[in-house]
Amino acid sequence: MRAMPAKRKTKNVGARRRRRSVQRKTKPQFGADGATAKEKPSAACPIVGIGGSAGGFEAATEFLRHLPPKTGMAFVIVQHLDPHHASRLPNLPTPKPNTVYVQPPNKCVIAKDGALTLVEREKRLNVAIDHFFESLAEECGSRAVGIVLSGTGSDGTAGLRAIKAAGGLTFAQSEESAKFDAMPRSAIRAGFVDLALTPREIAREIERVSNHPYIRGPLSDPEEIEKAAYKQADDLGRIFLSLKKQTGVDFSAYKESTLIRRIQRARQQERDPSAL
Numbered sequence: 001m002r003a004m005p006a007k008r009k010t011k012n013v014g015a016r017r018r019r020r021s022v023q024r025k026t027k028p029q030f031g032a033d034g035a036t037a038k039e040k041p042s043a044a045c046p047i048v049g050i051g052g053s054a055g056g057f058e059a060a061t062e063f064l065r066h067l068p069p070k071t072g073m074a075f076v077i078v079q080h081l082d083p084h085h086a087s088r089l090p091n092l093p094t095p096k097p098n099t100v101y102v103q104p105p106n107k108c109v110i111a112k113d114g115a116l117t118l119v120e121r122e123k124r125l126n127v128a129i130d131h132f133f134e135s136l137a138e139e140c141g142s143r144a145v146g147i148v149l150s151g152t153g154s155d156g157t158a159g160l161r162a163i164k165a166a167g168g169l170t171f172a173q174s175e176e177s178a179k180f181d182a183m184p185r186s187a188i189r190a191g192f193v194d195l196a197l198t199p200r201e202i203a204r205e206i207e208r209v210s211n212h213p214y215i216r217g218p219l220s221d222p223e224e225i226e227k228a229a230y231k232q233a234d235d236l237g238r239i240f241l242s243l244k245k246q247t248g249v250d251f252s253a254y255k256e257s258t259l260i261r262r263i264q265r266a267r268q269q270e271r272d273p274s275a276l
Contacts, residue, residue: 045097046073046143046215047111048206049136051129051159053080053151055179060149063199064100071210073145075100076116078109078132080151103128110135126155133159142167143215147202148193149173151183160192169209170194171202 052060056079064075074095079102095101095116103109108121108128112135121128129148133156136144146163148156150173160170172184172193187193195205209215244250 045095046145046210047095047136047140048073048075048145048147049129049133049159049163050075050077050147050149051079051133051151051156051183052077052149053153053155053180053183055150056080056183058150058179059173059177059199063147063149063203066200066203068207070098071207072097073206073210073215074098076103076109076111076132077101078103078129080126080128080155103132108132111139114139126153127158129156130159134162137162137166137168140166140168144168145171145206145209145215147171147173148184148187149199150178150180152180153182154186156183157187157190157192160187161190164192164194169215171205172196173202174198 050060050063060077060079074097076095077100094114095111101109101116104118106121107118108131110117110119110132119131133144133146136146137159144163144166145168146156146160148160148171160172164170170187170193172187172195174196175181175185175188177198178184184193184196188196195202197205240250
C-alpha cells in the first residue's frame with residue numbers, strides 16, 4: 001500500500017518531464033492571430049502591394065476594373081492620401097483573399113506576422129509605399145508582389161528594390177500611360193521593375209501569375225535554396241564559363257542561391273509552368 005503513492009508519483013513526474021521536454025522542443029511562435037511562425041496566414045494568401053500618388057487613384061481603379069473577382073490574392077493600396085480621406089482598411093488580423101484594402105490617412109501599413117498592422121507615419125518624409133513594400137518583402141519573400149502606379153516623387157523605388165532582392169515580382173505603370181510619371185519612372189530607371197505595363201495589362205499579368213506555383217508555393221527556405229545551389233553548382237559553373245567566354249562577364253562571383261531564385265522568377269515571367 002505504501003508503495004502505490006510512490007509509484008504514482010514517479011509515473012507522474014516522468015510524464016511531466018516528458019511533457020516539458022516535448023513543449024521545449026515544439027514550442028510554437030505565434031503570430032497576431034494565433035498562427036504559428038511556420039504557418040503564417042500570408043503563406044495561404046499572397047499579398048499584392050499597390051503604391052500610387054497623384055493620378056494613382058484612377059490607375060488603381062482601372063487596374064481593379066480589369067482584375068477578375070477571384071484571384072485568391074489580397075490587394076493593399078497605399079497612397080499619399082489627404083488627411084480627410086475616408087479609410088477602408090479594417091483592423092483585420094489576417095488579409096483575406098479577393099479583398100482590397102486601402103491605407104488610412106496619416107498612417108503607414110506594414111505586413112508582419114501574417115497580419116496588416118497600422119503604424120504612425122513619419123512626418124518628415126512621405127515614404128509609406130516604401131515602408132509597406134519593404135515589410136512585404138521581409139514577410140513574404142519570393143512571393144511578394146509590388147506595383148507602382150502614377151505619382152510624383154520617388155516613393156516606391158526603394159520598396160521595389162527590396163521586393164526584387166527577395167525574389168518577388170515587381171511592376172510599374174508604363175510612363176506613357178501614367179498621368180504623373182515620376183514615381184514609375186524612378187523605379188523603372190533604377191532597374192527594379194520586372195514589367196512596365198498599363199494598369200489593364202498589369203491586371204492581366206496578375207491574373208496569369210495568381211495560380212502559378214512560384215506565387216502559390218510555400219515560402220522559400222534559405223537552407224533548401226542553398227542545397228539547390230550546391231546541387232546545381234557544376235552546371236552553373238559550365239554556364240558561367242560559357243557566358244564569360246561569350247560576354248566577358250564573370251558571374252561566378254554572384255551568390256548562387258540568388259542566381260537560382262532570379263532564374264526561377266525569369267522562367268515564371270516567360271510562362272514556364274515547370275518553374276517552382
